[in-house]
Amino acid sequence: MFADAVGYEHFMGRWSRLIAPLFVEFARIRDGDRVLDIGSGTGSLAEAVAASKPSCRVIGIDPSAQYVSFAESRNKSPNLTFEVGDARNLSFPSAQYAVTTSLLVLNFIPDPNRAMSEIRRVTRPGGTIAAAVWDYGEGMQMLRFFWDAAIALDPSAERLDEKHMPLCRAGELSQLFRNAGLADVQEQPLEVTLRFSSFEDYWEPFLEAQGPAGSYVAGLPEEKRSALRDRLRTLFLKDSKSGDGFSLRARAWVARGTVPK
Numbered sequence: 146m147f148a149d150a151v152g153y154e155h156f157m158g159r160w161s162r163l164i165a166p167l168f169v170e171f172a173r174i175r176d177g178d179r180v181l182d183i184g185s186g187t188g189s190l191a192e193a194v195a196a197s198k199p200s201c202r203v204i205g206i207d208p209s210a211q212y213v214s215f216a217e218s219r220n221k222s223p224n225l226t227f228e229v230g231d232a233r234n235l236s237f238p239s240a241q242y243a244v245t246t247s248l249l250v251l252n253f254i255p256d257p258n259r260a261m262s263e264i265r266r267v268t269r270p271g272g273t274i275a276a277a278v279w280d281y282g283e284g285m286q287m288l289r290f291f292w293d294a295a296i297a298l299d300p301s302a303e304r305l306d307e308k309h310m311p312l313c314r315a316g317e318l319s320q321l322f323r324n325a326g327l328a329d330v331q332e333q334p335l336e337v338t339l340r341f342s343s344f345e346d347y348w349e350p351f352l353e354a355q356g357p358a359g360s361y362v363a364g365l366p367e368e369k370r371s372a373l374r375d376r377l378r379t380l381f382l383k384d385s386k387s388g389d390g391f392s393l394r395a396r397a398w399v400a401r402g403t404v405p406k
Contacts, residue, residue, distance in 0.1 A: 150187050150215035152353035158187050160395055161249055163337045164277070165193035168248055171335065171399050172275035176200045178243040183232045183264060184250030188216030195222040206230030232260040240269040247276040249397065252312045261325040270406040274327060277335065277399040278318055282308035284334070284396025291351070291358050294376045299369070307357050318400040327402030335397050342390045344378050
């Protein structure tokens with residue numbers, strides 16, 4: 146679904162890098178903590194930790210060897226390490242990390258309850274677990290406008306809409322944390338805004354077949370792909386010149402909890 150690291154950077158990575166510094170602060174990571182980054186992807190969260198908490202030691206795991214290689218190629222900190230790993234079967238001893246994080250990935254894990262059990266196991270008592278998931282139903286405008294336009298042209302696309310993904314609605318992430326036995330669970334929204342320099346800046350990443358939306362576009366015949374592009378172009382640009390830019394907002398639900406002592 147997200148097979149190409151460079152394509153991901155063009156499509157969703159720029160959003161990840163925008164929200165990562167806010168998430169670092171929400172997770173209450175302290176300089177010097179040992180941090181485990183679950184689903185580290187192209188390295189946005191680990192890099193944000195290194196930038197603001199340079200004494201932290203961070204290990205990022207991701208099931209994609211290509212993502213791990215991409216993150217390592219950008220890595221400029223001796224305190225960051227990336228390796229291939231599965232959140233449902235972590236290779237680390239118990240109670241190793243002060244903070245375990247997951248940025249925008251728990252909803253893609255086939256068994257998030259099992260992953261949370263493993264995440265709790267490797268986090269030390271009194272340590273923090275924090276996660277974030279995009280609000281695909283309402284708050285992630287880039288994808289909300291896309292799917293609304295796609296469904297208007299092709300009602301069958303409704304079943305592919307990312308609003309159906311787990312954990313993307315208010316209260317779901319915090320409930321997952323409570324089910325895992327975490328204490329002092331808190332959930333809140335985090336919002337960021339991204340400026341698109343042109344309509345092409347918005348549209349062209351959809352052509353790289355990344356994620357459910359990109360896969361949907363890749364499967365359309367050219368005539369229907371053009372119709373979708375034109376509908377979105379009209380929506381965003383209306384009467385403005387084609388070169389004018391525009392801004393979109395994105396909201397993520399973020400949750401934080403403590404491993405009981």
